[in-house]
Amino acid sequence: MAQALDLAAAAGRAGEVPVGAVLVAGDGSVLAATANRVETDHDPTAHAELLAIREAARLRGEPRLPDCELFVTLEPCAMCAAAIAFARLKRVTFAAYDPKGGAVEHGPRFFAQPTCHHRPEVVGGVEESRAAELLRQFFQALR
Amino acid sequence: MAQALDLAAAAGRAGEVPVGAVLVAGDGSVLAATANRVETDHDPTAHAELLAIREAARLRGEPRLPDCELFVTLEPCAMCAAAIAFARLKRVTFAAYDPKGGAVEHGPRFFAQPTCHHRPEVVGGVEESRAAELLRQFFQALR
Numbered sequence: 001m002a003q004a005l006d007l008a009a010a011a012g013r014a015g016e017v018p019v020g021a022v023l024v025a026g027d028g029s030v031l032a033a034t035a036n037r038v039e040t041d042h043d044p045t046a047h048a049e050l051l052a053i054r055e056a057a058r059l060r061g062e063p064r065l066p067d068c069e070l071f072v073t074l075e076p077c078a079m080c081a082a083a084i085a086f087a088r089l090k091r092v093t094f095a096a097y098d099p100k101g102g103a104v105e106h107g108p109r110f111f112a113q114p115t116c117h118h119r120p121e122v123v124g125g126v127e128e129s130r131a132a133e134l135l136r137q138f139f140q141a142l143r
Numbered sequence: 144m145a146q147a148l149d150l151a152a153a154a155g156r157a158g159e160v161p162v163g164a165v166l167v168a169g170d171g172s173v174l175a176a177t178a179n180r181v182e183t184d185h186d187p188t189a190h191a192e193l194l195a196i197r198e199a200a201r202l203r204g205e206p207r208l209p210d211c212e213l214f215v216t217l218e219p220c221a222m223c224a225a226a227i228a229f230a231r232l233k234r235v236t237f238a239a240y241d242p243k244g245g246a247v248e249h250g251p252r253f254f255a256q257p258t259c260h261h262r263p264e265v266v267g268g269v270e271e272s273r274a275a276e277l278l279r280q281f282f283q284a285l286r
């Protein structure tokens with residue numbers, strides 16, 4: 001999560017919403033370490049989690065990554081939560097909760113839907129205060 | 144939708160779940176015409192809608208596409224519905240309903256969530272029977 005927080009901070013300095021993610025394989029190796037690139041890439045889907053999953057799946061040559069776990073600095077949105085389920089990730093650990101756009105503990109609570117076909121283990125609130133502070137400072141600077 | 148159905152049929156012949164999408168700009172020009180490429184690209188996020196949005200946003204150099212509308216042969220899942228909202232699409236027209244994985248009229252009903260920040264116009268069931276038949280034949284052949 002420390003690496004994901006560093007990536008988030010760097011993204012914030014580049015004008016992106018500061019969210020970082022690290023995808024770790026079952027053997028402990030890091031398959032992908034990413035941050036938000038929505039504005040940089042002109043891509044509304046370029047959230048840290050989606051980029052990490054795409055990168056790791058490309059490296060593996062395989063769209064499903066059942067031994068892997070994801071560390072991300074913000075509660076995933078519905079897009080990323082569904083991508084996590086499609087990738088069959090084993091576990092997701094996130095830092096800050098996101099009552100406005102999160103879809104794990106808020107809003108659609110995607111993994112609790114009967115139509116969700118894979119439910120990873122979920123751990124929320126790890127390093128929450130540092131991740132939340134990064135986001136608070138970013139949005140305050142925009143005003 | 145006819146073009147999206149042709150793309151879906153071709154994807155099915157290539158071993159992908161047969162779903163196609165066409166993204167049309169406000170002036171009527173086609174910005175992207177895509178089909179599912181999850182297995183081909185080893186990418187769990189390579190749904191037709193996500194690929195169409197990414198391609199159109201890249202062409203425009205802009206992550207938001209508020210004048211655009213999407214035609215897709217299957218009710219979008221939560222990942223694609225959230226991507227549609229992030230891209231600020233004006234309208235979404237889909238063919239077959241998807242009670243098992245759809246997230247517009249089923250499951251999380253993403254656009255109806257209070258945490259959804261942009262709600263496109265939605266039209267479902269256009270050319271429903273042709274799209275559903277493609278999917279039925281595809282999954283029957285897998286058994």
